[in-house]
Amino acid sequence: MNVPLEDVRHAAALVSFGLRHGAKPTDGNPYGLLLHRYRTEAAFRDTVDVLASGFGLSVLGTPARTGIVVTTQPGSVFAIRTSDLRSTTMSPDDKLVAGLITLAIAAYAFPHARDLDSTDVKIIEVVALDTFIRSAVERVTATTGDDGNEAQARRAADVYDRMNAFAPKANQPGPAKGCTQWAIVEVLGWLVDRGAARPAPTMGATTYQLTDRFRLLVADIGGGEALEALRHARRDMKTA
Structure with a gap:
């Protein structure tokens, strides 16, 4: 079945909105209208999914608070790398x-x-996250997986354990580079830039809220020994 060129253009626009992490869908704006079509029209949804796949992307979901969430397939030009950190x-x-x-x-x-x-x-x-990671370091270093990711996680846990939790900036508030709290702020800022988190200043100056985008991305990556070790540590913390 031939797809109208206008539908292809609209499908590309919706994928583009998914890559622009500051865009927000509403009932009346172009993003919201395209999102509604994706949810209600099977043919349009198929067009969006196929077009996204051509760019090395996969659609993970369309939560109302976030909009369309896309993730990268291996080799995609849109793949997020650690070099993209702020x-x-x-x-x-x-x-x-x-x-x-x-x-x-x-x-x-x-x-x-x-x-x-x-x-x-x-x-x-x-600070709470830093405390949690430090409590879980031994569990991560005890993992036995021998693939590259697990070995890197063990090395990362060892490096983390040797770093100071906090070092003050000169004449400025907040942690200085070289301590783990600075590293956490950097990662959370990176997630904010990608629409996976947002600052929550009413709850505290160093508090963030995760978005549905982050939840869907976590669901997509699956697991691994390091993640499971951290999850066990978190479950133990919640039941203590």
């Missing part, structure tokens, strides 16, 4: 730590796989 002067160890923090945020917010089905608001506070 700081341009991160060492290899800094990037390993950033990866561990991202896993820890996922485990902290979603300690059970079933939690990924819930749209409840998830809150992350920098």
Whole structure:
């Protein structure tokens, strides 16, 4: 069946909205109208999914609060890399730590796989997350997986454990580069830039709210020994 060129253009526009993380759908704006078509018209949904696939993307879902959520397939030009983190002067160890923090945020917010089905608001506070990661370091270093990701997670946990939790900036509030709280702020800022989190200043200066985009991305990546070790630590913390 031939697809009208106008539908192809509209499908491309919807995928584009999914890549623009600051865009918000409403009932009357172009994004909201296209999102409604995706949810209600099977032919248009198929066109969007096929077009996204051609760009190395997959549609994960269309939650009302977030809009269309897309993730990258292997080799996609849109793939997110640790080099995309906000700081341009991160060492290899800094990037390993950033990866561990991202896993820890996922485990902290979603300690059970079933939690990924819930749209409840998830809150992350920098100091609390740092405390959690430090309590879980031994579990991560004890993992035995021998693939590249698990080995990197063990190294990241070792590096994290040796870093200071907090170092003050000179004449400025907030943590200085080189401590783990600074690394957490960097990762959370990176998630904010990608629409996966938002600051929650009414709850505290170092508090963030995760969005449905983050939840769907976590559900898409599956697991691994390091993530499961962190989830076990979070479950133990919640029952203590």
